Amino acid sequence: MVSTSEILSTLKMIDKQKLDVRTITMGISLFGCVSDDEKRLCDNVYDHITKTAGNLVKVGEEIEREFGVPIVNKRISVTPAALVTGGIKNPVSLARALDRAAREVGVNFIGGYSALVQKGITRADRAVMESIPEALSTTEFLCSSVNVGTTRAGIDMDAVKMMGKIIKETSLRTADRGGLGCAKLVVFTNAVEDNPFMAGAFHGPGEGDSAVSVGVSGPGVVKNALEHVKGEKFDVVAETIKRTAFRITRIGQLVAMEASRRLNVPFGIVDLSLAPTPAVGDSVAAILEEMGLECCGTHGTTAALALLNDAVKKGGVMASSHVGGLSGAFIPVSEDIGMIHAAEKGALTLDKLEAMTCVCSVGLDMIAVPGDTSAETISAIIADESAIGMINNKTVAVRVIPVPGKNVGDSVEFGGLLGYAPIMPIHPFSSSEFVNRGGRIPAPLHSLRN
Amino acid sequence: MNEMKKAVVTVLGIDRKGIIAHVSNILLHHDANILDINQTVVSEYFNMVLIADISSDACSFSALSDALTKLGQELGLQIRVQRSEIFEAMYRV
Numbered sequence: 081m082v083s084t085s086e087i088l089s090t091l092k093m094i095d096k097q098k099l100d101v102r103t104i105t106m107g108i109s110l111f112g113c114v115s116d117d118e119k120r121l122c123d124n125v126y127d128h129i130t131k132t133a134g135n136l137v138k139v140g141e142e143i144e145r146e147f148g149v150p151i152v153n154k155r156i157s158v159t160p161a162a163l164v165t166g167g168i169k170n171p172v173s174l175a176r177a178l179d180r181a182a183r184e185v186g187v188n189f190i191g192g193y194s195a196l197v198q199k200g201i202t203r204a205d206r207a208v209m210e211s212i213p214e215a216l217s218t219t220e221f222l223c224s225s226v227n228v229g230t231t232r233a234g235i236d237m238d239a240v241k242m243m244g245k246i247i248k249e250t251s252l253r254t255a256d257r258g259g260l261g262c263a264k265l266v267v268f269t270n271a272v273e274d275n276p277f278m279a280g281a282f283h284g285p286g287e288g289d290s291a292v293s294v295g296v297s298g299p300g301v302v303k304n305a306l307e308h309v310k311g312e313k314f315d316v317v318a319e320t321i322k323r324t325a326f327r328i329t330r331i332g333q334l335v336a337m338e339a340s341r342r343l344n345v346p347f348g349i350v351d352l353s354l355a356p357t358p359a360v361g362d363s364v365a366a367i368l369e370e371m372g373l374e375c376c377g378t379h380g381t382t383a384a385l386a387l388l389n390d391a392v393k394k395g396g397v398m399a400s401s402h403v404g405g406l407s408g409a410f411i412p413v414s415e416d417i418g419m420i421h422a423a424e425k426g427a428l429t430l431d432k433l434e435a436m437t438c439v440c441s442v443g444l445d446m447i448a449v450p451g452d453t454s455a456e457t458i459s460a461i462i463a464d465e466s467a468i469g470m471i472n473n474k475t476v477a478v479r480v481i482p483v484p485g486k487n488v489g490d491s492v493e494f495g496g497l498l499g500y501a502p503i504m505p506i507h508p509f510s511s512s513e514f515v516n517r518g519g520r521i522p523a524p525l526h527s528l529r530n
Numbered sequence: 531m532n533e534m535k536k537a538v539v540t541v542l543g544i545d546r547k548g549i550i551a552h553v554s555n556i557l558l559h560h561d562a563n564i565l566d567i568n569q570t571v572v573s574e575y576f577n578m579v580l581i582a583d584i585s586s587d588a589c590s591f592s593a594l595s596d597a598l599t600k601l602g603q604e605l606g607l608q609i610r611v612q613r614s615e616i617f618e619a620m621y622r623v
Contacts, residue, residue, distance in 0.1 A: 082617040082618060082621045082622070084579045086617060086620070087579050087617050088540070088579070090617055091610075145592065145595060146595075146612070146613045147612055147613050148610055148611075148612035148613075148616065327621070330620050331616060331619060331620060333619070334615055334616060
C-alpha cells in the first residue's frame with residue numbers, strides 16, 4: 081500500500097497544483113447514420129449519439145467522485161461531417177442536430193464538423209467548409225476543424241486560401257462575442273484521428289464504432305516538481321519532468337480504463353498533453369520560466385519547450401498502454417496566464433510562437449490578432465504553420481481569432497477555459513499574391529531511402 | 531469472494547475531540563472495515579489517513595462519501611474518501 085506521505089502529496093497536487101483529467105472524450109462513428117434524406121440523416125445522428133453517449137456525463141461524474149480527481153470536461157467527437165453529408169444539400173442541418181445531441185447528453189463540446197481536404201476538396205467538403213461560419217455562429221457546443229495538409233500529400237493551398245476567408249467570416253458572425261466562433265475552429269496539418277482535445281477533436285475514419293479517450297493535464301504539478309530542483313543541471317530537470325508526467329498519465333490511464341469498462345465502449349488512447357488553463361498555477365509558460373527564463377518568449381524558450389515536450393512524452397508513454405492524440409505541451413496563448421502576460425509585455429510574439437510550435441504539440445493556438453487582418457494574411461499564417469507540420473512530420477494547427485473592432489493594445493475576453501488574450505501584432509506586409517496562387521504545395525522529399 | 535476494494539479516507543483540519551470516533555462510526559455504519567490508520571496532530575492541525583476495506587455488498591461508495599462529507603461540514607473539517615487505485619496507480623509500477 082502507498083504511504084501516508086504519497087497520499088498527502090497526491091491531495092496537494094489536486095488541491096494546490098490543479099492536477100486534473102482535462103477531458104474524457106467519446107468518439108462515435110456516424111457512418112451507420114448515412115442517408116440521402118436530410119431529415120433522416122439528422123434524426124439518425126441525433127438518436128445514435130444520444131443513445132451511445134447517454135451515460136457519458138453520469139459515468140464521468142461517478143469516476144470523478146470515487147477517485148477524487150476532477151474530470152474537467154466530458155466531450156464527444158464524431159466522424160468528420162463531410163464524410164457523411166455527401167447525399168444532402170445543406171450540412172448546417174447536421175450541425176444543428178449535433179448541437180442538439182450535445183445539449184441533450186450534457187457534454188461541454190462536440191467536435192467533428194470537419195473536412196479532410198489535404199489533397200483535394202469534394203463537393204461535400206466544400207459544402208461543409210462554406211457552412212462553417214453559419215454552423216459555428218448558430219450553435220453552442222459545436223467545434224469544427226479542417227485538415228489542409230499532410231506530410232504525404234503536401235499542402236492544399238486552395239483550402240488554405242478558403243480557410244482565411246472562413247475564419248474572417250466566422251469572426252464577423254460572432255463579432256458580439258469577440259469573434260468567439262474562431263475559438264471553435266481549427267485548421268490542421270497532419271491531423272490525428274483520435275485527438276480527445278477540443279476544438280480539433282474528430283473521430284477519424286480509421287477508428288472503430290466508438291472509443292473512449294482521455295486527455296490528461298497538470299502543468300502546475302510539473303512546475304511544482306521543478307521548484308524542488310532549482311539550479312540543477314538539465315539532466316535532472318528532464319528526469320523530474322519524466323517522473324511527474326508518468327504519475328499524471330497513470331491517473332489518465334486509470335480513468336480511461338474505468339470509463340471504458342463502465343460505458344462498455346472500447347478504450348482508445350491517452351493523450352499525454354500538458355494543457356494549461358487561465359487559472360494561476362496551471363501554466364505551461366510558468367514551467368519554462370521555472371527553468372530559468374525571465375519571461376516566456378525570450379531567447380531559450382524554444383529549447384526549454386523542446387526539453388519539456390520530449391520529457392512529458394518519455395515519462396507518459398510507459399504509464400499508458402495506448403498513447404495517441406496530440407501528446408505534447410500545449411501553448412494556447414489565451415488559455416495560459418503566463419503566455420498572456422508574456423504577450424502583454426511583448427516578450428512573446430507570433431514569430432516566436434511559430435518557432436515554439438516546431439518543438440511542441442499543436443501550433444499557433446488561441447491567438448487574437450487585429451480585427452482588420454486580411455483573409456490572405458490569415459491564410460499565409462496557416463500556410464507557414466502547415467509547412468512546419470508537413471516538413472517535420474508532426475501535427476500542427478492554427479486557431480487564430482481576428483477580433484472585430486480591436487487592435488494591438490486591446491484585449492479580448494472569451495470566458496471560462498478559453499481565457500482572455502491581448503491582441504498580438506502581425507506583419508503589416510501583404511502575402512496576398514502568394515496566397516492567391518492556389519494549387520498545391522507538393523509533398524516533401526524526406527530522404528532518398530533506396 | 532470479491533477482490534478487496536479499498537478506500538482512502540483523509541481528514542484535515544483543526545483538532546477536536548472525537549474525530550476518529552465519528553469517522554469510524556460512519557465506516558462501521560456502512561459496513562467498511564478499517565485496515566490502517568495514520569494520524570498526527572501538528573500545532574493544532576489534525577491530519578489523518580485511514581484505509582478501509584469497502585468490498586462488502588452492504589457498502590455503497592456514494593452513501594459513504596455523502597455521510598463523510600456531511601460529517602466534515604458538521605465538524606468544520608475537510609474529509610474525503612477516494613478509491614485507493616488512484617494512489618496505487620501513481621506510485622507503483
